[in-house]
Amino acid sequence: MTVRVGVIGGGQLARMMIAPAVELGLDIRVLAEDEGMSAQLAATAVGDYRDLDTVRAFAKDVDVLTFDHEHVPQEVLRALVADGVQVHPGPDALQYAQDKLVMRARLDQLGVPQPDWAAVHDADELQRFIDDHGGGAVVKTPRGGYDGKGVRVVRTAMDAADWFAAAEGDALLAEELVPFTRELAQQIARRPSGEMVAYPVVETVQRDGVCAEAIAPAPGTTERLVQAAEQIARRIAEGVGVTGMLAVELFETDDQRILVNELAMRPHNSGHWSQDGAVTGQFEQHLRAVTDLPLGRAEPRQPWTVMVNILGGPQEGTLADRFASVMTAHPEAKIHTYGKAPRPGRKVGHINVAGEDLDDVVYLARAAATFFA
Amino acid sequence: MTVRVGVIGGGQLARMMIAPAVELGLDIRVLAEDEGMSAQLAATAVGDYRDLDTVRAFAKDVDVLTFDHEHVPQEVLRALVADGVQVHPGPDALQYAQDKLVMRARLDQLGVPQPDWAAVHDADELQRFIDDHGGGAVVKTPRGGYDGKGVRVVRTAMDAADWFAAAEGDALLAEELVPFTRELAQQIARRPSGEMVAYPVVETVQRDGVCAEAIAPAPGTTERLVQAAEQIARRIAEGVGVTGMLAVELFETDDQRILVNELAMRPHNSGHWSQDGAVTGQFEQHLRAVTDLPLGRAEPRQPWTVMVNILGGPQEGTLADRFASVMTAHPEAKIHTYGKAPRPGRKVGHINVAGEDLDDVVYLARAAATFFA
Numbered sequence: 001m002t003v004r005v006g007v008i009g010g011g012q013l014a015r016m017m018i019a020p021a022v023e024l025g026l027d028i029r030v031l032a033e034d035e036g037m038s039a040q041l042a043a044t045a046v047g048d049y050r051d052l053d054t055v056r057a058f059a060k061d062v063d064v065l066t067f068d069h070e071h072v073p074q075e076v077l078r079a080l081v082a083d084g085v086q087v088h089p090g091p092d093a094l095q096y097a098q099d100k101l102v103m104r105a106r107l108d109q110l111g112v113p114q115p116d117w118a119a120v121h122d123a124d125e126l127q128r129f130i131d132d133h134g135g136g137a138v139v140k141t142p143r144g145g146y147d148g149k150g151v152r153v154v155r156t157a158m159d160a161a162d163w164f165a166a167a168e169g170d171a172l173l174a175e176e177l178v179p180f181t182r183e184l185a186q187q188i189a190r191r192p193s194g195e196m197v198a199y200p201v202v203e204t205v206q207r208d209g210v211c212a213e214a215i216a217p218a219p220g221t222t223e224r225l226v227q228a229a230e231q232i233a234r235r236i237a238e239g240v241g242v243t244g245m246l247a248v249e250l251f252e253t254d255d256q257r258i259l260v261n262e263l264a265m266r267p268h269n270s271g272h273w274s275q276d277g278a279v280t281g282q283f284e285q286h287l288r289a290v291t292d293l294p295l296g297r298a299e300p301r302q303p304w305t306v307m308v309n310i311l312g313g314p315q316e317g318t319l320a321d322r323f324a325s326v327m328t329a330h331p332e333a334k335i336h337t338y339g340k341a342p343r344p345g346r347k348v349g350h351i352n353v354a355g356e357d358l359d360d361v362v363y364l365a366r367a368a369a370t371f372f373a
Numbered sequence: 374m375t376v377r378v379g380v381i382g383g384g385q386l387a388r389m390m391i392a393p394a395v396e397l398g399l400d401i402r403v404l405a406e407d408e409g410m411s412a413q414l415a416a417t418a419v420g421d422y423r424d425l426d427t428v429r430a431f432a433k434d435v436d437v438l439t440f441d442h443e444h445v446p447q448e449v450l451r452a453l454v455a456d457g458v459q460v461h462p463g464p465d466a467l468q469y470a471q472d473k474l475v476m477r478a479r480l481d482q483l484g485v486p487q488p489d490w491a492a493v494h495d496a497d498e499l500q501r502f503i504d505d506h507g508g509g510a511v512v513k514t515p516r517g518g519y520d521g522k523g524v525r526v527v528r529t530a531m532d533a534a535d536w537f538a539a540a541e542g543d544a545l546l547a548e549e550l551v552p553f554t555r556e557l558a559q560q561i562a563r564r565p566s567g568e569m570v571a572y573p574v575v576e577t578v579q580r581d582g583v584c585a586e587a588i589a590p591a592p593g594t595t596e597r598l599v600q601a602a603e604q605i606a607r608r609i610a611e612g613v614g615v616t617g618m619l620a621v622e623l624f625e626t627d628d629q630r631i632l633v634n635e636l637a638m639r640p641h642n643s644g645h646w647s648q649d650g651a652v653t654g655q656f657e658q659h660l661r662a663v664t665d666l667p668l669g670r671a672e673p674r675q676p677w678t679v680m681v682n683i684l685g686g687p688q689e690g691t692l693a694d695r696f697a698s699v700m701t702a703h704p705e706a707k708i709h710t711y712g713k714a715p716r717p718g719r720k721v722g723h724i725n726v727a728g729e730d731l732d733d734v735v736y737l738a739r740a741a742a743t744f745f746a
Contacts, residue, residue, distance in 0.1 A: 331670045335396065337396065
């Protein structure tokens with residue numbers, strides 16, 4: 001009767017699936033890494049997502065399996081699929097979010113615009129790439145990076161010497177330093193049956209490699225850019241068989257091109273605005289997509305929505321006190337807190353503000369964020 | 374650290390507090406009447422809300438106590454307050470939502486416009502009231518009525534003979550038959566510290582004594598009516614010391630007056646539109662109010678929102694199938710399901726549709742509702 005959705009991982013993305021799951025009448029169950037995680041309320045199991053027996057036992061009592069993160073190993077995912085478990089997104093799609101070298105190769109095959117790149121196995125190969133690309137490059141560890149970790153801008157191969165030593169002969173990913181004017185993100189939902197619904201492309205602002213702000217829709221876009229971003233996301237979602245939410249992080253270049261930076265196959269920080277700003281929020285849409293329910297409209301409810309992340313830091317007063325101060329000063333702010341202990345640089349919540357006038361909305365969202373600076 | 378909010382009653386109103394509690398970072402705990410109730414996900418206890426020991430044990434582990442319904446007996450509420458429990462709304466306020474005779478007397482004291490009324494102890498008294506009011510009256514049992522139960526239109530005292538027999542000498546409430554053109558509802562939130570935030574007045578449409586539809590804001594209102602409705606709600610909320618959400622059900626008369634019909638001191642069916650249609654939904658606002666957090670803005674996000682209730686009935690196919698059909702035909706519809714087995718006439722969910730054009734929004738919401746007719 002009631003569809004049981006299992007979510008692997010107990011972080012804030014799993015937490016934010018709880019609200020729409022309740023309203024849609026889905027039975028949401030979370031396999032958390034630990035007690036007291038963000039998604040505690042829906043946690044029905046605690047254990048290691050890398051352990052097949054643990055995940056298998058959890059999967060036994062759900063109808064669909066989805067994820068808070070992309071770190072479940074391929075061998076675990078493939079064993080579950082062999083067991084007959086509905087896994088969304090499946091391992092064939094997820095590999096492109098798990099390994100950036102595999103992703104780059106596939107995007108080339110799909111003809112999707114992206115930065116020049118190469119797999120580099122040692123300092124010599126990297127130095128050649130740097131020399132061929134204007135004296136600089138971005139080096140990435142293919143696996144396990146997030147929020148700026150595993151990404152480094154280098155001017156000489158020496159800058160990545162420690163990573164080559166740690167990689168023990170495995171390749172690193174080298175990418176050209178793209179002269180971009182800003183970063184964008186395009187989200188799209190795709191059901192197993194093929195239906196897709198695209199969100200408006202948004203502008204994201206990163207600080208220290210971490211998403212700080214998103215403006216939806218991206219201001220000052222041409223119709224051509226909007227179409228191009230959506231077409232790229234459609235080509236990727238279909239090409240790699242994504243189910244659930246796909247986020248495509250994009251660079252907009254000096255010369256008006258857009259190039260794919262990263263992929264995420266789950267709800268994504270760049271889409272948090274949609275919880276309050278879109279007809280169908282990304283967490284509801286993800287649940288609809290992975291359970292193969294018809295997708296909801298993704299249009300904005302109000303002309304502009306701005307999301308600002310809240311990071312933990314060396315702050316006076318508790319987080320709860322700060323939220324209360326924000327509520328006093330900003331009755332228009334929508335607060336989403338992650339139930340996490342604040343540590344410097346750790347995402348502990350976000351705020352959405354929506355309205356008619358972009359300048360007002362940006363001002364109000366940033367003013368609310370200053371309570372956490 | 375984390376504020377623990379205890380909700381007595383496991384129905385859909387408690388269920389719909391879960392989503393905003395998660396986002397606000399409140400620890401919501403429910404004392405449910407039974408296993409498998411609507412608010413199951415947050416249920417931490419099952420027991421009888423009329424039993425002081427049961428409620429006291431539940432209250433021991435929460436910081437604030439609030440309600441899914443108004444049926445907790447005064448003696449239980451007063452014992453909790455004597456224990457030092459934060460109870461919102463408190464017994465002094467709740468008595469006016471529990472007993473319609475007590476409510477009518479208090480509204481007279483407050484100078485709030487309402488239908489003519491009388492406490493009638495026997496058929497003779499009722500007949501005199503009928504004769505004095507144009508040959509008809511509404512008779513109500515003072516306690517325990519809801520959704521049209523405990524309300525009867527009578528033309529002669531004989532029509533209420535069975536109720537007088539059952540009342541065993543206790544008074545019934547007789548009210549004049551108000552010649553109303555439509556029904557309205559005005560909601561307001563009030564914190565223990567006194568802050569109040571009013572919602573736009575809405576139009577409600579009843580069928581068979583049950584709310585079928587709400588249109589927010591109420592179409593075709595004058596500024597005078599909007600002000601009058603808000604002033605009535607403010608006077609009542611302050612006058613009886615409501616904390617949390619107050620709903621004032623109103624009649625709009627032929628001669629442009631508004632009269633108070635009923636009160637509810639909790640989130641209310643007439644405010645379900647606000648989950649998707651207002652900056653701050655009524656369930657979030659109720660939680661903010663009872664925990665004495667600053668209140669959020671109550672303005673509509675979009676010009677019009679229409680809510681339609683879904684009742685169980687003798688339908689083919691499961692409720693889940695019907696929701697899937699609605700999602701296919703109406704990707705703009707926001708679905709809220711209560712996790713209840715459908716029985717004829719039982720509220721099992723509702724749908725909100727919002728947009729720019731009233732006719733469109735009404736049409737779409739009603740079209741979505743036909744999937745459940």
